[in-house]
Amino acid sequence: MGGLVSKNILITGGARRVGARCVRYLHAQGCSILLHYRSSSSEAQGLADELNLLRADSVRIIQADLTSSEALARLADVASKAWGGVDVLINNASAFYATKVGDVIEEQWDDLLGSNLKAPFFLTQALMTTLKARHGCVVNIVDIHAERGLPDFSVYSIAKAGLVTLTKVLAKELSPEIRVNAVAPGAIMWPEQDEVAALQKQEIQAKVALQRIGCPDDIAKAVAYLINDADYVTGQVITVDGGRTLFT
DSSP: OOTTTOOEEEEETSSSHHHHHHHHHHHTTTOOOEEEEOOOOOHHHHHHHHHHHHTTOEEEEEOOTTOOOHHHHHHHHHHHGGGGOEEEEEEEEOOOOOOOTTTHHHHHHHHIIIHHHHHHHHHHHTTTHHHHHHHHHEEEEEEEEEHHHHBBHHHHHHHHHHHHHHHHHHHHHTTTTOOOEEEEEOOOSSSSOOOOOOOHHHHHHHTTSSSOOOEEEOOHEEEEHHHHSOOOOOOOOOEESGGGOOOO
């Protein structure tokens, strides 16, 4: 893979887990990263400090509640000016929790749709001018459950399905200057909350063709491919799930 030298990247939700691994991977390729976080301030600052020791002023952090229109506008303004302009937007931030049909409240709907669908749309719209000027690209992190839905996670699944459609619609609307693609992770990391029982883990892994869960680097590499080596790819969803979707 070629280097990503001089790409300026805004990644939402980049302080922890898969987002943080994408930051590390892309930074190692020579990118400058504007790292957005919502509440993980210590993790964001620690990651920025670590990477800035390797290359001065290569990572900046910014806090924003992506469900706030004002915060989104401020984030886009900072990104459009950082290091001269943004080349890549990675919509990674995502609220994720169960919402069983029958018990869903409007606040949960607004939160899950806001972070997973509304924010990516309005952030892309706000950065459209600078991305067009720099022939940039957008990478959305979706989910394999966008297609069939995750039981008891109805609103989350609906939001991610919307993000898949957003990817395809904006790929048409913003072409030819801006490419818009997505990565759909399968079982990459076990959730930190609501610990998955050992038996359930075995059942999940048994339905993965490669018989193992993935690692955050698998997602980071797919994102890097779409940024750097996919000049003739737009409107596509790359599924990174070890073959999980081959099974019902």
